[in-house]
Amino acid sequence: MSFRKMKDTIDYGDTVILHIGYDNMLPIMIAKGETMQTKFGAVKHSSLVGKQYGTKIQCSKGWVFVLQPTPELWTLSLPHRTQILYSTDISMIIFQLDLKPGSIVAEAGTGSGSLSHAILRTIQPSGQLLTFEFHGERCDKARQEFAEHGLSEFVTVTHRDVCGEGFQLDHLVDAVFLDLPKPWECIASAKNAIKREGGRICTFSPCIEQVQRSCEELSKNNFTDIVTVECLARNFNIQYAKLQNVLPSDVPLAANGDSVNCGTEEDESKQKSHKKVKKAPESFLNKAQDNQVKTAVHNYCFSSAIPTIAMQGHTGFLTFASLYYH
Numbered sequence: 034m035s036f037r038k039m040k041d042t043i044d045y046g047d048t049v050i051l052h053i054g055y056d057n058m059l060p061i062m063i064a065k066g067e068t069m070q071t072k073f074g075a076v077k078h079s080s081l082v083g084k085q086y087g088t089k090i091q092c093s094k095g096w097v098f099v100l101q102p103t104p105e106l107w108t109l110s111l112p113h114r115t116q117i118l119y120s121t122d123i124s125m126i127i128f129q130l131d132l133k134p135g136s137i138v139a140e141a142g143t144g145s146g147s148l149s150h151a152i153l154r155t156i157q158p159s160g161q162l163l164t165f166e167f168h169g170e171r172c173d174k175a176r177q178e179f180a181e182h183g184l185s186e187f188v189t190v191t192h193r194d195v196c197g198e199g200f201q202l203d204h205l206v207d208a209v210f211l212d213l214p215k216p217w218e219c220i221a222s223a224k225n226a227i228k229r230e231g232g233r234i235c236t237f238s239p240c241i242e243q244v245q246r247s248c249e250e251l252s253k254n255n256f257t258d259i260v261t262v263e264c265l266a267r268n269f270n271i272q273y274a275k276l277q278n279v280l281p282s283d284v285p286l287a288a289n290g291d292s293v294n295c296g297t298e299e300d301e302s303k304q305k306s307h308k309k310v311k312k313a314p315e316s317f318l319n320k321a322q323d324n325q326v327k328t329a330v331h332n333y334c335f336s337s338a339i340p341t342i343a344m345q346g347h348t349g350f351l352t353f354a355s356l357y358y359h
Contacts, residue, residue, distance in 0.1 A: 036102055036150070036182035037157075043081050043099065048182055050106045051076065052098040058110040060102065062181060071097060102182075104151040114171050117147040118212070118237065121264045122348060127155055129353045130208040130233045139206045139226050140164040141195045141213055143175045148210070153184050161187060163206065167194040195219045202226035211236040216243070217250035224254045224356060231357045239349045247352055256354035266345045269338040 036048060043049055043063060051059040053071055061069050067078040074092030081090070086101040100106060105120050118126075126148065132138065136156045143149060143166035152162050166172040172192040179188050193201075196215055199222035209223040209232070216236040223234055234256065236247045244261055251259050 036107075036184055039101060041085055043084050043086065045078075045082060048102050049081065049086070050100040050102050050110055052100050058100075058106065060107065060110045060112075073097060104147075104154050107150050108147045111145055111147060113145055114174065115144040117145045119147070119348070120151075121266050121345070122237070122351060123148055123151045125262065125264050125351060126210065126235055126237075127151060129351070130210065130235055132156060132160075132208060135159040136208060137161045137206045138163065139200055139202060139209045139223070141200070141209075141211055141219065142166045142168075143171065143190060144212065145171075146175050146178055148212075149175070149179075149188065150182075150184075152210075153179075153187050157187055161189070163189050163191070163200075163202070165191050165193050165195050165200065167192070167196075195222060200226040204229050207232045209234045214243075215246075217246045220247065220250045220254055220256075224256070227356050229358050231355065234354050234356065236352045237349050238352070239347075241350065244350045244352055251352070251354045254356075256356050258355040259352065260354070261350050261352045263347065263350055265347075268341050268344070270341060271336055272339050273336055 040047075045063050045065060047063050048060055049063060051061060051069065051071065053059065053073065059069065059071070061067075061078070063078045063081060065079065069076045069078070071092065073095035076090060076092060076097065081099055084090075084099060086099060088099055090097050090099060104123075108117065108119055108123070111117070130138070132152060132155045134156060137160060138152055138156065140149060140152065140162060141164070143164040149162060149164055156162065164175070166175060169192055172190055176185075176190040179185050179190065196213060196218040199219060200209075201222075203225065204227065206226050207228060209226060211219065211223065211234070213219070213236075216238065220234075227234070234251070236244075238244050238247065248259055248261070
């Protein structure tokens with residue numbers, strides 16, 4: 034039940050995230066007599082009951098952390114039944130669809146439930162998610178996961194091909210999300226599902242040709258404010274950079290660069306001839322004993338934001354539109 038609300042300690046029946054490494058997380062449901070094997074050793078479920086979330090658990094070959102499940106952590110650890118949406122696109126979808134507590138949302142298709150969990154967190158406690166999946170086995174598995182996570186009250190999972198049979202909803206929802214190979218085939222049905230006060234729609238498509246067809250159909254059905262975006266994330270790493278053997282102009286250097294005697298008139302006159310940043314000889318750095326010089330050299334080490342060489346590639350195009358009834 035730990036998906037429904039935040040809690041302090043772990044109980045039987047909770048889903049928890051075992052954080053094994055930054056790129057290695059496993060979701061487990063706490064059950065009596067069960068044991069999870071990890072690369073650092075076995076973790077008995079019973080040993081986690083009563084522990085606080087965030088606790089470091091010592092194993093025979095290392096340790097793991099037990100974390101409170103969130104939609105973001107679930108996205109990174111869930112069992113993949115289909116390709117999934119990640120937090121970069123999910124955050125844009127929830128923002129652009131103007132979802133909030135009490136919103137009613139129609140989703141097709143359910144897939145692995147990555148977006149579904151984020152929507153459910155946003156629309157609680159009075160909202161409702163109506164999610165449709167054409168694949169029977171995936172539909173049953175999604176329904177089971179929502180029940181295990183204590184979310185059944187807020188979601189209805191329907192086994193239906195909305196492209197062929199439609200949503201069969203009459204002006205009920207505030208927003209519609211379509212993640213389908215041919216979203217244009219059910220845009221007319223989505224229009225009929227949106228409330229008479231109006232609402233928003235979003236389609237996710239990996240190919241620009243799909244976007245073109247969808248935009249044409251949206252225009253035919255009187256949707257306005259049609260916009261397509263692509264979310265690309267470029268990470269910056271904060272690293273400690275160092276300018277080696279470089280000194281600023283206010284550090285006094287002797288004429289030959291081999292030694293420094295601070296505080297004399299002779300040094301002050303020599304300093305005037307070094308107005309630009311100078312490259313200090315190795316012999317100077319080795320012999321420098323004065324604290325002023327050492328401090329100046331140390332200050333030329335600084336933190337810097339450096340973009341990563343590799344960045345996330347294309348995931349898909351998000352097309353948003355509004356429907357207003359006059």
